[in-house]
Amino acid sequence: QKEVEQNSGPLSVPEGAIASLNCTYSDRGSQSFFWYRQYSGKSPELIMSIYSNGDKEDGRFTAQLNKASQYVSLLIRDSQPSDSATYLCAVRTPTSGTYKYIFGTGTRLKVLA
Amino acid sequence: ETGVTQTPRHLVMGMTNKKSLKCEQHLGHNAMYWYKQSAKKPLELMFVYNFKEQTENNSVPSRFSPECPNSSHLFLHLHTLQPEDSALYLCASSQDQGQGYLHFGNGTRLTVT
Numbered sequence: 001q002k003e004v005e006q007n008s009g010p011l012s013v014p015e016g017a018i019a020s021l022n023c024t025y026s027d028r029g030s031q032s033f034f035w036y037r038q039y040s041g042k043s044p045e046l047i048m049s050i051y052s053n054g055d056k057e058d059g060r061f062t063a064q065l066n067k068a069s070q071y072v073s074l075l076i077r078d079s080q081p082s083d084s085a086t087y088l089c090a091v092r093t094p095t096s097g098t099y100k101y102i103f104g105t106g107t108r109l110k111v112l113a
Numbered sequence: 114e115t116g117v118t119q120t121p122r123h124l125v126m127g128m129t130n131k132k133s134l135k136c137e138q139h140l141g142h143n144a145m146y147w148y149k150q151s152a153k154k155p156l157e158l159m160f161v162y163n164f165k166e167q168t169e170n171n172s173v174p175s176r177f178s179p180e181c182p183n184s185s186h187l188f189l190h191l192h193t194l195q196p197e198d199s200a201l202y203l204c205a206s207s208q209d210q211g212q213g214y215l216h217f218g219n220g221t222r223l224t225v226t
Contacts, residue, residue, distance in 0.1 A: 004155070034214055043203055043217040044156075088156070090215070098168050099211045101146075103156040 006104035019076040023089030032092040119218035136204030
């Protein structure tokens, strides 16, 4: 069973701090990695995508990928109360001649004002 | 309209009812998906259509029946559901099954009584 693992949280950080969200995946063949943000009662929206080892920065967000360790992380700098949400890690992995997007359970982030 | 639109937003149905969920995407994508989101569980992939062909049925019970008449529209027909089928049903689309990222609709909150 191909899996994506995340700590469900809640992860509580003070406003202005760095929030660090982690994700591991089981399938070494996974090729593409995504972080989605989901506010309560809303649908997931894409925050970052990353395809190669290393860091990718977009504003206050940095995604980090280490394929050897099968590990993806998301750093949120200068956390704001509006960042409070559930963050879903997703991987696109080849399977049976096609591809699947597999999601983790999500980490709930609470940014304290 | 842009993006992925789902109707209805909320649905309450009895176990003997028949209803349908509708999804429409205006992004020119070729792949469409149904996911089920239940509390404390990862997003569960139900069905995938790529270029109008069903490429994935993730062992979904036959009381759920998908229909994809064209690349822009996706339906989920529901009949004789069980209370445990109550969940948020999310439609998504992507450029095709191996490219792009998932764009989600706002979801249908289904309650089976």
